Amino acid sequence: MSDGTIRKVFPKIHSLKISNEILEYVFTLPNGLNPKLLKENYFVFLQHFGKSIELEGEFKKYVLTVYQQAMTSELTYNFEEFKESLKEHRLGIIAGLDRYGKYVSFDLLKQPHILIAGETGSGKSTQLRSILTTLIKTKKPSELELYLADCKKSEFHIFRKVEHVQCVLSSPREIKRMLGHIKQELDERSDLTEVFEVDHIDNVPVEHKRPYIVVCIDEFVMLRKDEGIMDILTEIVAIGRTLGVFAILSMQRPNAQVLDTTIRANLTVSMGFKLRDKVEARIVNTPNAEKIETSGRFIMNSDKLYELQAPYLKQDEAKRLLNLFMVSKEAKEVNQEEQPITEKDVFLDVN
Secondary structure, eight states: OTTSOOOOOOOEEEEEEEOSSEEEEEEEOOTTOOTHHHHHTHHHHHHHHOSSEEEEEETTEEEEEEESSOOOSOEEOOHHHHHHHHTTOSSEEEEEEOTTSOEEEEETTTSOOEEEEOOTTSSHHHHHHHHHHHHHHHSOTTTEEEEEEETTSSSSGGGTTBTTEEEEEOSHHHHHHHHHHHHHHHHHHHHHHHHTTOSSGGGSOGGGOOOEEEEEEETGGGGTTOHHHHHHHHHHHHHHHHHTEEEEEEESSOOTTTSOHHHHHHOOEEEEOSOSSHHHHHHHTOTTGGGOOSTTEEEEESSSEEEEEOEEOOHHHHHHHHGGGBOOOOSOEEOOSSSOEEHHHHGGGTO
């Protein structure tokens, strides 16, 4: 001021919403105040309101939401609780429980291809187990085929004898041959949509119907050096949606070279569990995933950003739920004209 006094200028609060669930402050910053100051001093909000808060906005207008109750820190998998919310989807995925105690689900046909990333112990593996178990329980083997690849040889053995599961692989050589079969299937389905002049494989005549295919690869970063494998994965995520072929890819350490622009742009759902730093969170497109402290908690980026608690499904419980779908499998082939591959061959690398 001209008289030497200092006038303090504060953000202007425009509204305050109070309910049983939240306190919501809508405010604007004074002109000339650097918005970076909010991020740099975010700890002040945490100190005053606690950890159950969310700050959204940019440049000038912001919304601070203070949740009255903290999110649950553990959510036991209970299919009966969320099966109703799956009925509206053709190929439904239960992601987790939000801050308001509501299950968040989505349809792979509308939001195809999932990327899951997280450190060891973050909840990534049990989320994979939960997703696959739910798919098996909601679709018949004639409606859904699962192709599972586990480069660490530790995650998918419990699914090996499930009727929906076409193969469980671990070696890059066998995974490449399996993806060759998927490539052939993509070509055949593409031909069908062209012959019958339809925009989706679901719309071909009944006698030509094909089951949905989900290819799930854990630690696919270990396959990055094989250009043939990466080319087919890129094709799956680029054109698989209209052909009923979907990918679920997971990794512990997100890598920008592996998640190139084409793959990243077509992985429409990203689930970031606890990640090492901001760089990894940015690669997965799940901001603040590096700040997560609770196992099973993750940031999901799909139609919008969510903070969710994933269903926790123990391996023994998964085996019990899957027991109904177990069959005896002998020399089951993954059809590929030149080099048929049998489950006997496949499992040499797993055992």
